[in-house]
Amino acid sequence: MDFDRINDLLLAKKYSLLKEELLKEQNADIAEFIDELDPKTTLLVYRLLPKEIAADVFANLFPESQSQLSMQINEKELHDILEDLSFDDKIDFLEEMPANMVKRILKNAPESERKLINQFLNYHEDSAGSLMTIELVNLKKEMSVQDALDKIRRNALDKETIYTCYVTDASRHLEGIVSLRDLVIAAPTKKVEEIMRKEMISVTTSEDKEYVAELISKYDLLAIPVTDNENRLVGIITVDDIVDVIEDENTEDFHKMATVGKIDINLLDASPFLLIKKRLPWLMVLIFMNILSGAGIAHYEKTIHAVIALVFFMPLLIGSAGNAGSQSSTLMIRSLAIGDVEISDWFSLLRKEIVVAILLGLVMAVAVSIIGMFRGGPDVAIIVALSMVVVVLVGCTIGMSLPFLLSKLKMDPATASGPLVASIADIAGILIYFSIATWYLGL
Amino acid sequence: MDFDRINDLLLAKKYSLLKEELLKEQNADIAEFIDELDPKTTLLVYRLLPKEIAADVFANLFPESQSQLSMQINEKELHDILEDLSFDDKIDFLEEMPANMVKRILKNAPESERKLINQFLNYHEDSAGSLMTIELVNLKKEMSVQDALDKIRRNALDKETIYTCYVTDASRHLEGIVSLRDLVIAAPTKKVEEIMRKEMISVTTSEDKEYVAELISKYDLLAIPVTDNENRLVGIITVDDIVDVIEDENTEDFHKMATVGKIDINLLDASPFLLIKKRLPWLMVLIFMNILSGAGIAHYEKTIHAVIALVFFMPLLIGSAGNAGSQSSTLMIRSLAIGDVEISDWFSLLRKEIVVAILLGLVMAVAVSIIGMFRGGPDVAIIVALSMVVVVLVGCTIGMSLPFLLSKLKMDPATASGPLVASIADIAGILIYFSIATWYLGL
Numbered sequence: 109m110d111f112d113r114i115n116d117l118l119l120a121k122k123y124s125l126l127k128e129e130l131l132k133e134q135n136a137d138i139a140e141f142i143d144e145l146d147p148k149t150t151l152l153v154y155r156l157l158p159k160e161i162a163a164d165v166f167a168n169l170f171p172e173s174q175s176q177l178s179m180q181i182n183e184k185e186l187h188d189i190l191e192d193l194s195f196d197d198k199i200d201f202l203e204e205m206p207a208n209m210v211k212r213i214l215k216n217a218p219e220s221e222r223k224l225i226n227q228f229l230n231y232h233e234d235s236a237g238s239l240m241t242i243e244l245v246n247l248k249k250e251m252s253v254q255d256a257l258d259k260i261r262r263n264a265l266d267k268e269t270i271y272t273c274y275v276t277d278a279s280r281h282l283e284g285i286v287s288l289r290d291l292v293i294a295a296p297t298k299k300v301e302e303i304m305r306k307e308m309i310s311v312t313t314s315e316d317k318e319y320v321a322e323l324i325s326k327y328d329l330l331a332i333p334v335t336d337n338e339n340r341l342v343g344i345i346t347v348d349d350i351v352d353v354i355e356d357e358n359t360e361d362f363h364k365m366a367t368v369g370k371i372d373i374n375l376l377d378a379s380p381f382l383l384i385k386k387r388l389p390w391l392m393v394l395i396f397m398n399i400l401s402g403a404g405i406a407h408y409e410k411t412i413h414a415v416i417a418l419v420f421f422m423p424l425l426i427g428s429a430g431n432a433g434s435q436s437s438t439l440m441i442r443s444l445a446i447g448d449v450e451i452s453d454w455f456s457l458l459r460k461e462i463v464v465a466i467l468l469g470l471v472m473a474v475a476v477s478i479i480g481m482f483r484g485g486p487d488v489a490i491i492v493a494l495s496m497v498v499v500v501l502v503g504c505t506i507g508m509s510l511p512f513l514l515s516k517l518k519m520d521p522a523t524a525s526g527p528l529v530a531s532i533a534d535i536a537g538i539l540i541y542f543s544i545a546t547w548y549l550g551l
Numbered sequence: 552m553d554f555d556r557i558n559d560l561l562l563a564k565k566y567s568l569l570k571e572e573l574l575k576e577q578n579a580d581i582a583e584f585i586d587e588l589d590p591k592t593t594l595l596v597y598r599l600l601p602k603e604i605a606a607d608v609f610a611n612l613f614p615e616s617q618s619q620l621s622m623q624i625n626e627k628e629l630h631d632i633l634e635d636l637s638f639d640d641k642i643d644f645l646e647e648m649p650a651n652m653v654k655r656i657l658k659n660a661p662e663s664e665r666k667l668i669n670q671f672l673n674y675h676e677d678s679a680g681s682l683m684t685i686e687l688v689n690l691k692k693e694m695s696v697q698d699a700l701d702k703i704r705r706n707a708l709d710k711e712t713i714y715t716c717y718v719t720d721a722s723r724h725l726e727g728i729v730s731l732r733d734l735v736i737a738a739p740t741k742k743v744e745e746i747m748r749k750e751m752i753s754v755t756t757s758e759d760k761e762y763v764a765e766l767i768s769k770y771d772l773l774a775i776p777v778t779d780n781e782n783r784l785v786g787i788i789t790v791d792d793i794v795d796v797i798e799d800e801n802t803e804d805f806h807k808m809a810t811v812g813k814i815d816i817n818l819l820d821a822s823p824f825l826l827i828k829k830r831l832p833w834l835m836v837l838i839f840m841n842i843l844s845g846a847g848i849a850h851y852e853k854t855i856h857a858v859i860a861l862v863f864f865m866p867l868l869i870g871s872a873g874n875a876g877s878q879s880s881t882l883m884i885r886s887l888a889i890g891d892v893e894i895s896d897w898f899s900l901l902r903k904e905i906v907v908a909i910l911l912g913l914v915m916a917v918a919v920s921i922i923g924m925f926r927g928g929p930d931v932a933i934i935v936a937l938s939m940v941v942v943v944l945v946g947c948t949i950g951m952s953l954p955f956l957l958s959k960l961k962m963d964p965a966t967a968s969g970p971l972v973a974s975i976a977d978i979a980g981i982l983i984y985f986s987i988a989t990w991y992l993g994l
Binding site for chain 1: 703732771802827838855862866877919
């Protein structure tokens with residue numbers, strides 16, 4: 109999209125040309141352009157859009173732009189937009205709005221819709237319920253393929269997806285699914301019952317959305333049906349929403365592994381206060397862990413006084429233990445997250461980790477013993493080399509085991525962040541290093 | 552899936568019951584079950600599967616199981632499987648096979664297919680070409696909607712997706728796309744030309760697959776057409792393959808951020824040698840960076856000798872600089888990766904980072920000055936508090952800027968891993984801490 113050209117038209121107030129240029133673009137791109145405008149211009153540009161695409165562009169805007177816009181337009185306009193939004197986009201929008209605004213909007217909605225919206229707003233934000241849409245094609249098993257196709261044809265415009273259709277009985281119990289592909293291929297006189305699949309994958313509204321993402325990814329689904337506890341169909345979740353879930357979950361894990369709390373808005377919009385709130389807690393925890401490292405050093409003051417050259421190698425040894433340990437923890441956290449590895453694999457992975465750690469430690473020991481030789485003579489070289497093997501082994505063992513332990517305790521393995529593992533490895537590293545030195549030097 | 556029950560049937564050699572139970576499951580689950588078996592049993596169970604699902608189960612197996620199986624079966628069986636595999640799955644399989652095996656397989660393929668397969672095997676593994684399939688529905692613009700639907704009906708079984716169809720001219724230039732939804736809704740006598748969309752999103756074969764994932768996610772596509780440099784349609788990429796790309800790219804970034812090289816197989820199957828190869832290089836680089844920290848400490852030996860209590864606070868101060876710095880770098884790396892932030896946003900983010908870093912530093916300074924007071928009196932408390940504010944500020948500035956710098960240099964921002972940022976922050980932290988101490992104490 110040629111943002112510069114469109115911006116020029118906007119500045120030159122050539123609105124009809126601007127409109128023409130905008131309409132050549134994808135709706136997601138138009139939304140991206142509007143997101144960058146100041147509040148006043150936002151309204152102006154938004155009003156240029158024809159009704160057919162206005163709602164879709166609205167659905168693609170950042171929540172901040174959506175709420176800004178909805179404060180500026182009149183009630184009639186807002187009502188028109190909401191009516192054209194697909195149900196899940198409407199819920200997403202209302203979730204971001206202040207409560208009094210939601211009340212005002214719902215006031216004008218019919219009783220049945222109001223109830224439904226309130227029900228959806230109550231689903232936990234991490235649940236399948238919060239992701240689903242109610243706009244699906246619902247068929248009956250007695251229908252003929254021809255009838256089913258006719259129904260789809262009549263309703264296609266309002267539905268989120270028509271590529272998977274859902275067969276329910278009179279009380280909306282889910283009985284089967286049938287893909288548009290199967291309907292198109294089948295003889296028109298066949299009954300839906302004959303071609304529908306009865307074994308299907310579905311989730312309940314309270315299911316965690318991360319699990320829904322796993323299912324959709326594993327079975328290559330375009331959509332998954334969502335039922336209540338009595339197996340009554342209440343909605344579907346489509347693959348395009350799942351792509352966003354996957355990215356969000358990954359972002360959360362990335363942040364967690366760098367000891368940052370959950371930030372679900374764009375960094376550009378995050379206030380300094382929010383960032384501090386999400387960053388400070390773990391930094392403080394880590395400070396108190398580092399005090400233990402300090403205490404460890406203080407404990408070996410005599411050894412340090414005797415051979416001050418030992419301090420030279422301290423950052424290198426504890427750094428290596430921490431770095432190797434974070435490598436191990438990250439490998440495990442990720443493998444656990446994508447399901448490559450399960451808790452029961454811990455022991456076989458531990459055996460491999462020990463082999464890897466010893467070999468890594470040996471190579472690194474050779475490298476540092478050469479430096480040790482130059483810097484402090486053969487005694488220091490031996491102490492540093494010996495310490496290196498042991499600290500890397502201990503760092504890796506802690507790093508690889510901690511995610512499993514957390515998982516076993518039903519906590520998120522990603523809590524075993526690099527900085528946490530490094531801090532633990534630091535403490536262990538200092539104790540090991542100075543113990544070996546004290547022992548070897550006979551102090 | 553009830554693995555235990557199925558395993559019991561297998562052990563009891565109740566093969567017909569076993570087959571019955573297996574066939575109740577999804578193909579992806581059957582594959583998961585077979586992946587766990589030993590080589591001999593793999594073949595036995597695989598041969599129980601009816602021809603209709605054998606190829607799909609095969610496509611879902613781990614590459615290791617695929618190659619094992621293909622060594623054990625005879626040429627005729629292998630030929631049958633390959634014939635039933637969809638084109639992209641066939642390419643995925645051949646990519647994992649040793650070259651002589653590929654030659655043997657291709658020997659029996661018709662000339663045209665051999666050429667096509669060789670062309671696909673040559674696409675770079677990170678390119679759109681390597682992901683695409685050639686099984687798509689190809690329409691002509693002169694066709695009526697009825698003709699188009701008839702063609703889809705005849706060909707649906709062989710095609711990866713029929714939900715988006717592609718309109719090309721006589722020389723296969725891409726002219727438009729039309730969704731099955733639009734075809735189903737349209738009057739049967741309309742021409743395809745009248746309902747097809749001419750503005751469409753497509754990629755070329757050499758495009759990076761990460762970019763393809765971005766497009767599919769941004770525009771909520773089910774499939775994206777892939778063209779050669781002359782805009783001739785060569786294939787499509789479907790959303791289910793993109794879900795895997797997104798997970799793989801995230802895995803790569805997770806590993807990179809913990810200084811681990813690219814590992815694209817299950818951790819359980821990775822040999823110790825592979826793991827060492829992927830982990831050692833950065834560990835060695837970081838050792839040499841940590842030598843600089845050691846040299847920094849050695850340089851201030853006199854100061855340390857004078858007030859040995861200063862060493863107690865060293866892990867805490869350099870740890871905090873590193874931790875805050877990795878938080879900043881991770882936040883930036885992730886925001887850059889998902890496109891929330893661009894290189895041009897660096898300056899405005901830097902200003903915010905400075906505010907955040909100073910406030911974080913102040914809170915942490917208060918905490919450590921209390922400990923400093925107890926441990927070394929008011930002088931140490933003041934030195935430690937002052938150092939904390941400065942090292943956190945420096946750590947954060949380095950951490951947040953490094954990903955932008957790498958991005959500017961066309962390198963992957965994720966190279967600014969936590970351990971790298973922490974090592975740089977360590978060096979800076981030691982220099983700052985002991986400079987402040989030396990100055991304040993007038994040494």
